[in-house]
Amino acid sequence: MLDLKYVAQNFDAVVARLQSRGGSLDLGPFKSLVSERRDLYVAMESLSARRNTANEEMKRKAKEDPAALEALRGEMRTVSQTIKEKEARLKEVEEELSRILLVIPNIPHESVPVGGGAEDNVQVRSWGEKPNLPFTPKQHFELGEKLGMLDFERAAKVSGSRFAFYKGALARLERALVSFMIDVHTPKGYVEMLPPYLVLRETMMGTGQLPKFEEDAFKTVGEPERFLIPTSEVPVTNYHADEILDGDQLPRKYCAFSPCFRAEAGSAGKDTRGLIRQHQFHKVELVKFATPDTSLDELEKMTDDACDILRRLGLHHRVMLLCTGDMGFGARKTYDIEVWLPGQGTYREISSCSDCGDFQARRAKIRYRAQKGDKPQLLHTLNGSGLAVGRTTIAILENYQREDGSIAIPEALVPYMGGLKELRPM
């Protein structure tokens, strides 16, 4: 959420910056609501001040002058009534304002290239090379099914489309990747976290998934309603909601494994085969809480921490700086890491690392105190996949495939696989 005062004071500049993200932006009656809000506050405050002084008088007159007390009581009755009416209107105005503010995306940082979509993203670096496979590489789902280790048909029977059963050594590989990733991150200062997978509406509001993207989330029935997390960014970022952290404890770094649940509304027909786009997948997420002056630097480090996993697995990848039109709702700057998939013959996103500035912190009320005695101020939140586990499994299948359909296991994972060095049909 953007700062009300900031938007009001820099209205045209803000609108211009937001339009670079593309899409429609309707700030509606924002400006008139802001001035009405202000007028209401002024009126209410002077009425309240009047009531408070009258109450002082009444305390005294209660004993000395019962007649005057009655007169005052009558007057105050109407004053109180007026205050209540103004209060009611103010509530409406504020609700309307926050309805508007809550669906405004973050303002892109000035270092973000302006562009309309993925084609305007800028490659900032790459690592490794495409593997030189002397045969026509297969896609991961074909490899997985031939191994007898991926079963989409039975998953559809049990759960509908966009689900999968992993079996045998491939299930173990997914589990091994989780442990491996966490073990790489924690020595770098990320505190391991196992978060709740169901969260309240206000938690989804805090990180920006709601109110705008409700159709993307799975929701439980019954009271209170809860949402299946689309990423552990949601519970972990909100872990510090309504808190004031000490400046000398920043940055705080967390690393959380969780399944992620996404309705994938609006992606009908996209990536329908295989593991690329499922309703449920695993992710190891990195979350940081940083001071405003360090957050961009922390974003660079976080992106590199995510890349480190791919380097250790020997997977060729590139880092893309997203343009204004391709960034997520809460981000002010985002790097996507794209891994090379030989079977698909394309790069696919395997991680997305974002600096959200104070956008989420304002929603979730996460602040810090730079020095003892200083005023609390909003901190900056960052999050990034480190990595999407299912897509890492895909990358291993496609990059380490052999002509006979077996899969070599990257050396770094062998200890996590109990010494197993390859996947063979079961």
Add this chain to the structure above:
RNA sequence: GGAGAGCUGGCCGAGUGGUCGAAGGCACCUGACUCGAAAUCAGGCAUACCGGGAACGGUAUCGUAGGUUCGAAUCCUACGCUCUCCGCCA
């Protein structure tokens, strides 16, 4: 799910209709004392918004939302959360 107790400032905790933004303590900051520190003493110390150059003044906030009242931390209603006991359960 049932019964009971509770929810007050960074923390602990007093406060049952006006004198309460809220005693006292801890923590923290400043000053005195000290070579320095500890101890002690004095003072300060919530957040947000509005007005003001500032000093300062105003308004709101005692789990949340309503209600009663001229006036609510205090009374009433609902809800949430925490703790204890019982039941159930991986």
